[in-house]
Amino acid sequence: MNDVIKLLQRHRSIRKYKPDVVSEEVLEAIVRSAQMASTSSNVQAYSVIAVTDPETKLALSAVAGNQQHVEQCPVLLIWCADLSRDRLACEREGAQMISGTMENFIVATVDTALAAQNAAVAAESLGLGIVYIGGLRNNLREVTKLLRVPELVYPLFGMCVGYPDHESSLRPRLPLRAVLHREVYQAENQSEAIAEYDATVHDYYIERTKGKRNTTWSKEMADKFSRPSRAYMRAYLEEQGFRFD
Amino acid sequence: MNDVIKLLQRHRSIRKYKPDVVSEEVLEAIVRSAQMASTSSNVQAYSVIAVTDPETKLALSAVAGNQQHVEQCPVLLIWCADLSRDRLACEREGAQMISGTMENFIVATVDTALAAQNAAVAAESLGLGIVYIGGLRNNLREVTKLLRVPELVYPLFGMCVGYPDHESSLRPRLPLRAVLHREVYQAENQSEAIAEYDATVHDYYIERTKGKRNTTWSKEMADKFSRPSRAYMRAYLEEQGFRFD
Numbered sequence: 414m415n416d417v418i419k420l421l422q423r424h425r426s427i428r429k430y431k432p433d434v435v436s437e438e439v440l441e442a443i444v445r446s447a448q449m450a451s452t453s454s455n456v457q458a459y460s461v462i463a464v465t466d467p468e469t470k471l472a473l474s475a476v477a478g479n480q481q482h483v484e485q486c487p488v489l490l491i492w493c494a495d496l497s498r499d500r501l502a503c504e505r506e507g508a509q510m511i512s513g514t515m516e517n518f519i520v521a522t523v524d525t526a527l528a529a530q531n532a533a534v535a536a537e538s539l540g541l542g543i544v545y546i547g548g549l550r551n552n553l554r555e556v557t558k559l560l561r562v563p564e565l566v567y568p569l570f571g572m573c574v575g576y577p578d579h580e581s582s583l584r585p586r587l588p589l590r591a592v593l594h595r596e597v598y599q600a601e602n603q604s605e606a607i608a609e610y611d612a613t614v615h616d617y618y619i620e621r622t623k624g625k626r627n628t629t630w631s632k633e634m635a636d637k638f639s640r641p642s643r644a645y646m647r648a649y650l651e652e653q654g655f656r657f658d
Numbered sequence: 659m660n661d662v663i664k665l666l667q668r669h670r671s672i673r674k675y676k677p678d679v680v681s682e683e684v685l686e687a688i689v690r691s692a693q694m695a696s697t698s699s700n701v702q703a704y705s706v707i708a709v710t711d712p713e714t715k716l717a718l719s720a721v722a723g724n725q726q727h728v729e730q731c732p733v734l735l736i737w738c739a740d741l742s743r744d745r746l747a748c749e750r751e752g753a754q755m756i757s758g759t760m761e762n763f764i765v766a767t768v769d770t771a772l773a774a775q776n777a778a779v780a781a782e783s784l785g786l787g788i789v790y791i792g793g794l795r796n797n798l799r800e801v802t803k804l805l806r807v808p809e810l811v812y813p814l815f816g817m818c819v820g821y822p823d824h825e826s827s828l829r830p831r832l833p834l835r836a837v838l839h840r841e842v843y844q845a846e847n848q849s850e851a852i853a854e855y856d857a858t859v860h861d862y863y864i865e866r867t868k869g870k871r872n873t874t875w876s877k878e879m880a881d882k883f884s885r886p887s888r889a890y891m892r893a894y895l896e897e898q899g900f901r902f903d
Contacts, residue, residue, distance in 0.1 A: 414687060415783055415784065416661070416662075417661075417662055417665060417779065417780065417783030418687055418691055418780050418783060418784070420662060421691040421694055421695075421776050421779065421780055422690060422691055422694045423694075424694045424695070424696070426696065440838075441834065441838075442659060442663055444834060444837065444838045445667060445834065446663055446666040446667055447837075448831040448832070448834070448837060449666055449667045449668075449669045449828075449831065450666075450669070450775060450778075451669070451671065451775075451778065451788075451789075451790045453790075453792045454792070454878075454882060455829065455875070455878065456879070456882070457831060457832050457837070459837065460836075460837055460838075460839055460843065461837060461838055461839065462839040462840070462841070462842065462843055463838060463839070463840055463841070464841055465841070466841050469841065493843070496883075497845070497848070498832075498836065498848055498852060498879075499879045499882075499883050500883075501848055501849060501852055501876075502852060502875065502876035502877075502878075502879035502880055502883075503876075503879065503880045503883055503884060505852070505856075505876040505880070506876055506877055506880035507880075508880035508881075508883070508884040509884055510880075510883045510884060511883060511884060511885065511886050511887075512883070514886060514887050514888065514889060514891065514892075515888075515891040515892040515895065516795065516887040516888035516889075516891045517883070517887060519767065519795075519814070519891070520792070522764065522767055522768065522771075523767065523771045523814065523815070526767075526768045526771035526772050526775070527771050527774070527775045529772070530695060530696075530771070530772045530775035530776060531666050531775060531779070533695075533696065534662065534666065534776070534779055535662065535663050535666055538660055538661075538662030538663060539660065539663075543696075544696075545696045545698075547698045547699070547765070550761065550764075559842075560841075560842050560843055561842045561843050561845075562843050563843060563845050566843065569764070569768065570768070583694075584700065586693040586694065586702060587693070587702050587743075589686065589689060589690065589693070591705075591743065592689065592692075592693060592702070592704065592705055592706060593685075593686075593689045593705075593706055593708060594705055594706065594707040594708070595707075595708055596707070596708070596709055596710070596711050596714065596805075597707065597804075597805050597806045598705065598707055598738070598805055598806050598807050598808060598811065600742070600806075600808050603742070603743055603746055604746060607743060607746055607747060607750070611750075630700070630747065631746075631747035631748075631750040631751055632747075632751055633699075633700065633747075634701065634743075634744045634747035634748065635747055635748045635750070635751035635752075635753035636753075637699060637701070637744075638741075638744050638745075638747070638748055638753070638755045638756060638757070638762070639748060639753040639754055639755060639756060640756065641756050641759060642756070642759050642761040642762060643759065643760075643761040644759060644761075644903070646759065646760040646761045646764070647759075647760040647902055647903060650760065657892055657902055658889070658892060
């Protein structure tokens, strides 16, 4: 295992930061690394908003369910799927943009995630810690207003970045055989792998919380997926000009 | 700049590979690195199918518009957004899964992309080259049949992996100021940045093709986005059990 693989495999989310600022040079190295991720047909369908203003961070923290680290981190990156530049490109060429396809929505969402993950790796290689903030999707209308997000752009997730002020433990993942299939999708492996993972997750929580958290992965997933989640999302995305035909 | 950032910033797609196989050990290191990427609420909503069978690769290459490297690469990874394990978890707990939300679709798509990008970085750190194959989305019904992809799973993209047998050039990206915004979204920066990038891309193509390819980023985007793209996508995803309410 080389140092890069060690770095990738020791990732854990960091939710408490030293007060040290993230320098301009470091921020640019992170975003330039993000930009070199693969992009579908060179679309580069993303933007990232670096937020350091305390009032904005406080407001975004409230959106995310009062996650303190959103307020506390020195810089909060808001990763946005962005087709607005492509509309500008069409306008420059006198062409009419067809933005309304599921395919274009997928391209923009994937491009953004690939870039953000490169940023996460770059940040961690520089001794920074990060945590993704999907909780911004609790209320994207509010985020859109706060950050003046235009049409054909939507904030996909946030990412807190800062120098770690705590240790956190590696969270065990699904067994490899649940995720890695050979030649075709191997549905027959799943039940046994989930049962094994349930036991692993149970033991991990019991040890980590001194017996207080007594659950399994299946229980957590059943709880999460048996309730409707952010049901306003489709309507919001349509307000931003996305279509799903 | 440390070695990780250098690695990230020298990424280019590789489309021709030496015949050397990718060992089991290397494949596992890559997928285990992918698994350590961040995941929304520990959902881990992805699967990856490692395809080495020549007939399957040939068939998938045809789907992707006869991209030779899809057939030629020693291993083709098919990254799938996967909510099927979450349904199994719900069934284990006697809960009824609500799969039909845009939010769940976004979670699965993003989780898959984050994992895949970690895999790309891990592979490149081991001296391998990769290229993403969005062209599989030309006909996901065919991919689904070939790889026996079950309900609540969809192939998002492929990734050819192998030892590089050619050099390729770094493709210039949008100016940093187009992508990196400060405190709020800065729409006012975009036009000038696009004009600058158009000139950069023009010169890059002219030099690379000895004058044969005479275009700009705006022209490429206008061409791409003024035509409907993969219009069957929404219907296919619904066939796989995804909903967008």
